[in-house]
Amino acid sequence: MKVASTMTAVGLPPAPGGGSWAATGGRSSKALVLNATMEPLCVVPARRAVVLVLSSKADVVQTNGHRFRSAELDIAAPSVVRLRSFVRVPYRRRAALSRRGVFIRDGHTCQYCGRNAENVDHVVPRSRGGAHEWENVVAACRRCNSRKRDYTPAEAAMALRRQPYAPRAAFWLVVAVGGVRDDWAAYLGDVTSAG
Numbered sequence: 572m573k574v575a576s577t578m579t580a581v582g583l584p585p586a587p588g589g590g591s592w593a594a595t596g597g598r599s600s601k602a603l604v605l606n607a608t609m610e611p612l613c614v615v616p617a618r619r620a621v622v623l624v625l626s627s628k629a630d631v632v633q634t635n636g637h638r639f640r641s642a643e644l645d646i647a648a649p650s651v652v653r654l655r656s657f658v659r660v661p662y663r664r665r666a667a668l669s670r671r672g673v674f675i676r677d678g679h680t681c682q683y684c685g686r687n688a689e690n691v692d693h694v695v696p697r698s699r700g701g702a703h704e705w706e707n708v709v710a711a712c713r714r715c716n717s718r719k720r721d722y723t724p725a726e727a728a729m730a731l732r733r734q735p736y737a738p739r740a741a742f743w744l745v746v747a748v749g750g751v752r753d754d755w756a757a758y759l760g761d762v763t764s765a766g
């Protein structure tokens with residue numbers, strides 16, 4: 572996955588002393604890593620973030636109240652860290668299209684009627700040459716999805732509440748954690764918006 576390749580580029584040192592870490596609280600298990608430019612880069616296990624900080628590769632930006640304890644150390648678990656040196660990201664990827672991603676982008680609501688969405692609908696049906704891409708896929712409820720069938724929205728007289736768009740690349744971070752975590756929101760920016 573992208574996290575692994577990005578972190579390889581960072582050059583992760585082994586855990587200090589080879590000891591094992593114990594964290595308090597399940598919510599402390601992951602940390603957001605920001606590039607030196609403050610752009611969100613990846614999500615890593617919180618203990619990796621601790622190692623980055625202890626090896627002076629990153630600074631703690633935010634903690635979440637949990638502690639990391641080992642035989643020698645007792646430190647606040649970082650929930651957001653910032654790398655000291657800039658890591659070049661090869662190119663700005665589009666977030667990969669996924670069912671889960673579409674539901675998150677569309678707030679789990681049907682883009683035709685606003686009810687709870689259960690299906691993914693191709694705005695221009697695939698049978699009519701519609702592409703399987705962010706701009707042609709929306710979350711839809713079962714009712715609207717079956718009502719629309721193989722019609723375009725115009726033919727079915729069903730208006731979209733909002734044009735579907737491709738989210739920015741950092742959106743996959745949000746998908747990976749299943750939503751914007753409160754303590755990360757400020758650093759992720761509006762990643763679900765087009766960009």
Ligand SMILES: [Zn+2]
Nearest residue numbers: 681684712715
């Ligand atoms: Zn609907």
